[in-house]
Every structure is written in C-alpha cells, then in structure tokens.
Amino acid sequence: MAQKPLVALVGRPNVGKSTLFNRLAGQRLAVVDDVPGTTRDRLHADAEWSGVNFIVVDTGGIDPSHTKKNDSGEPLSIGSKDFITEIKQQAMTAIVDADCILFLVDVEHGVTPADWEVGNILRQNQKQNEKGEFTPPVILAVNKCENQVRRDDIFEFYSLGLGEPFPISAKHGSGVGDILDEMLKSLNYTEVAKYEESEEDDSIKIAIVGKPNAGKSSILNRILGKERAIVSPIAGTTRDAVDSYITYDGQEITLIDTAGIRKRGKIDRGVEKYSVLRALKAISRADVALLVIDAETGITAQDMHIAGFILDEYKSTIVVVNKWDAIEKDTYTMDTYKKQILGQLNFMDYVPIVFVSALTGQRVNQIIPTAIEVQEERLVRLSTSQVNKILRDAIANHPPPSFKGRLLKIFYGTQVRTEPPTFLIYVNDPEILHFSYLRYIENKIREAYPFTGTPIRVLSRERKKVKLAPRKK
Ligand code: GDP
Ligand code: GDP
Numbered sequence: 001m002a003q004k005p006l007v008a009l010v011g012r013p014n015v016g017k018s019t020l021f022n023r024l025a026g027q028r029l030a031v032v033d034d035v036p037g038t039t040r041d042r043l044h045a046d047a048e049w050s051g052v053n054f055i056v057v058d059t060g061g062i063d064p065s066h067t068k069k070n071d072s073g074e075p076l077s078i079g080s081k082d083f084i085t086e087i088k089q090q091a092m093t094a095i096v097d098a099d100c101i102l103f104l105v106d107v108e109h110g111v112t113p114a115d116w117e118v119g120n121i122l123r124q125n126q127k128q129n130e131k132g133e134f135t136p137p138v139i140l141a142v143n144k145c146e147n148q149v150r151r152d153d154i155f156e157f158y159s160l161g162l163g164e165p166f167p168i169s170a171k172h173g174s175g176v177g178d179i180l181d182e183m184l185k186s187l188n189y190t191e192v193a194k195y196e197e198s199e200e201d202d203s204i205k206i207a208i209v210g211k212p213n214a215g216k217s218s219i220l221n222r223i224l225g226k227e228r229a230i231v232s233p234i235a236g237t238t239r240d241a242v243d244s245y246i247t248y249d250g251q252e253i254t255l256i257d258t259a260g261i262r263k264r265g266k267i268d269r270g271v272e273k274y275s276v277l278r279a280l281k282a283i284s285r286a287d288v289a290l291l292v293i294d295a296e297t298g299i300t301a302q303d304m305h306i307a308g309f310i311l312d313e314y315k316s317t318i319v320v321v322n323k324w325d326a327i328e329k330d331t332y333t334m335d336t337y338k339k340q341i342l343g344q345l346n347f348m349d350y351v352p353i354v355f356v357s358a359l360t361g362q363r364v365n366q367i368i369p370t371a372i373e374v375q376e377e378r379l380v381r382l383s384t385s386q387v388n389k390i391l392r393d394a395i396a397n398h399p400p401p402s403f404k405g406r407l408l409k410i411f412y413g414t415q416v417r418t419e420p421p422t423f424l425i426y427v428n429d430p431e432i433l434h435f436s437y438l439r440y441i442e443n444k445i446r447e448a449y450p451f452t453g454t455p456i457r458v459l460s461r462e463r464k465k466v467k468l469a470p471r472k473k
Helices: 017-032 081-097 113-125 151-160 176-200 216-226 276-284 301-312 333-344 364-378 384-397 435-448
Strands: 006-010 044-049 052-058 100-106 138-143 165-167 204-209 229-231 243-248 251-257 288-294 316-322 353-355 410-417 422-427 457-462
Touching: 006 017, 006 081, 006 276, 017 044, 017 052, 017 100, 017 138, 017 176, 044 176, 044 301, 052 176, 052 276, 081 113, 081 276, 100 113, 100 176, 113 151, 138 151, 138 176, 151 165, 165 176, 204 216, 204 276, 204 364, 216 243, 216 251, 216 288, 216 316, 216 364, 243 364, 251 364, 276 301, 288 301, 288 364, 301 316, 316 333, 316 364, 333 353, 353 364, 384 410, 384 435, 435 457
Parallel strands: 006 052, 006 100, 100 138, 138 165, 204 251, 204 288, 288 316, 316 353, 422 457
Antiparallel strands: 044 052, 229 243, 243 251, 410 422
C-alpha cells in the first residue's frame, strides 16, 4: 500500500484553516459523515488533486487554541504566552511529520506576531535536501483575497521569508487550485517517489498507534524480542527508519512504530505529545492498525480520532488493551472492559480486543497471530451466490421500506473487491436506498461472515436496463 502524502494546514486561529479544510475534503467528507450515531470530529480527511490522493490535516483542530482555557478557565487571549506556545507546537508538529505544509495567513490582518512565530519555526526547522531544496515544503497562502487586493498587501508576506505568497479565497475557492498545483510540484521532489517504491514489498504492514505512554514501544520491544528481526533498516534506503521487520510462521511482517522516532532521540517530548500526525501517516500505509489503549486510562479523545481515521482509510483494527497487570481484576473485569470499549467504538464494533501486559509479557504473543487472521479477513471474497443468498434472506426478513414514496427493488449483489471487502448492490434507483437500509445489509453480511477486525463497504448502483438490439430479419 502506497503511503499518501500528508498535507498539514498551519496558521493562527481565524485565518480560515477549517474553511480550507472543508473545501479540500469536499464531498468525501459528506459521505463519511452519513454514518448514523457517529459524530466524529473531522481533523483529517482524504483529498485529491489532479489524480493524486493525499491526506489533509487541520492542525488547528488537533488542539485548538481558541477553545483551550488558561489556568483560570478563560480562553487564551491572542498574544498571550500560552496562545503563542500553542501555535508554535502546532507548527512543530507539522514540520516534523507533514510532507507538505500549507501555511495560511490572512490578508485583512497583514503579518501578525503569531504569523511571525509560526513562520520562524517553519523556516528554522526545514531541512535542505541534496538538491538544495527545503523540506518539508511550505506553501504560503494569503487567505480572504476574494476582492481586489492591493499588490502591496500581498507583498508584505514576503517578509516571512517563505517564498512567494499565493493569494487565495478559501471561502470562494479562488487561488486554491494554484496552491494545490504548487503542492504537487513540491511533493514530486520529496516524497512521491518514495511512496511508489515502497509498494513493492508484500509483507503485512502493522501500525502501532495510540496515545503517548500507552506502551507502544514496550509492546514493540516485546514482539521484537521474541521474533528475530530479519531486515535491519539501512540508512539512505527508501524504507522508513522506524520500521521493523519480522517473520512469523513464514509470513513477512512490517511493524510501523510511531513512538520509535522519539526513542531514537530525534525529537523532544513536547512534539511527541502531538503524535497524531505521525499516527495518521503510519495508518495510511498499514493494513492493520494496533490501537494501543492504556488500561488505566481507557479510551481517550485522541484514541477516538485515531480510530475514526483508521475507519476512514478502511484499514483493519485490533484494540490492544495494555498494562493489564496494573488493573485490579475479578471474573467480570475483562468483560466489562470489552463492553465499554465496544460501546465507545460503536462505529467499529467488529474489532477484536486483546488484553496484554508488555511489562510481564502476558498475551503479547497473541498480537501477531491476531493481526495475521485479521489480514486474512481483508482478503476474503464471498461468492456471488453467497452474497445473493444473504441479500434474499435480508430482504425476506425486512423488506426495504418505501422511501420518497417509491419502492426500492434490489436485483442482485456481488463482491467487487477485497482489502477492504467491497460489495456492490444493483438496485432500481440508488437515490431511494436509504442509508439505514444499507447499514442493515452490511450487518447481515457480517452476520453471515464476520470479517473480524475489518471494515467492509457496501455500495449501490443502478441496474441499467439492457437494450436488446433489434432482431435481424
Ligand atoms: P480557522 O480558525 O483558521 O479554522 O478559521 P475558520 O475557517 O474557522 O475561518 C475563520 C473566519 O474566517 C470565519 O468567519 C470564516 O467564514 C472566515 N473565512 C474563511 N475563509 C475566508 C475567505 O476566503 N474569505 C473571507 N472573507 N472570509 C473567510
Ligand atoms: P509509548 O509512549 O506508547 O511508546 O509507551 P512506552 O512503551 O514508552 O511505555 C510508557 C510507560 O508505561 C513506561 O513507563 C512503561 O514502563 C510503562 N508500561 C508499558 N507497558 C506496560 C505494562 O504492560 N504494564 C505497566 N504496568 N506499565 C507499562
């Protein structure tokens, strides 16, 4: 699986980051948000420009300064020390983990002190590659330029030292294409080549994600201690420096560690606190994500974000509840925990949960076999006759209700692809196939075949009436 470039939106509050985010995420966002009973914050989304898929992240939303409170419970005032610290940290996060940064400023306010702070961090932390180009590339977008703006107003932003400022209007869309073209141009020389090369290897890719201190590194070390690392990362190769490789029962496995960078001393803990971006990157090139939860704290908001992203990317999930040694237990504890977790992750209630202790090693040896099983589920293909039996039974039990005064007819269905298993259902009119009925069918498919740990997709399409050619006389 190729890794998608990760593009981070950076800038002080109110410059228009979420407006631009929504524009870039566009329709895809609306589709996913249709899942009933889930109101997940959207900080990251898939986007596409000129045929290149990328992930866009609003760093402002990861830890929004404008909703953050100071010690006395008041919102942080603009220009206060905490406020500046907040945006500095967002900029740091982006520079460490993003492949490209869209730095947004606001034409109405000109260059503000907060813009200076962000600009400095970006500039000072860019690295120069062998071609002399600065990475990650920073594209400076001057927002709210829908009206005629004076050249001088734009020129002022050259003083940030980040090259040409591009006038855009996130609200109206003007100029947005230009910055996306610029983004693709800059990604060409940094990351895209790497993504293509990494597609060759066919090991199962497992990302270890979760909040800091959940025990990701400890788990990784336990796993690596057991299995022999077969390939050591070689500096200068296209492989990510923090990947580890093992074989298990003849199956090659790549473990993508999101905590490892910090352990190797490259960045400090302040940045690691914002490891959400790194988790997103790891997930985007994984098949299976291990969502590591600290048993002592349970699922956090950050875990929920990560889970939402795993689902959006149609990756498989195993919840690993770590530090099980530290919990006082009776016969019911595990069951209670399981119910609680599945209740919180109700949008992915098909996930297996493993209770482990990286400290004592308890059940850590179940993690890899479970991941291999889950990967096998991603590859399952149901026969068309199986799919149609499921559909017939589902319709017989609960016929589709009429919708908009019209009756839905389901003709037949088939599984059109794997990874994730994707089903296509032919109907008389997809418009009258209500989302809840699609969910019902999805559940029926899962009842017939569990697809443990793996999301499935059910799509609908209109069955075209085939026009028969007139008979030749
Ligand atoms: P964020 O805090 O950086 O995420 O900024 P928002 O996206 O929430 O936008 C802040 C305000 O600026 C909102 O009132 C938006 O409607 C407004 N805004 C965003 N983009 C534009 C734009 O292109 N032109 C104008 N005039 N206003 C905009
Ligand atoms: P990471 O930030 O997710 O990589 O977490 P670490 O692996 O660095 O672990 C964070 C802390 O939790 C360390 O102090 C570990 O010793 C501790 N820890 C990790 N796993 C366990 C466990 O299974 N039980 C207990 N009691 N502590 C653990």
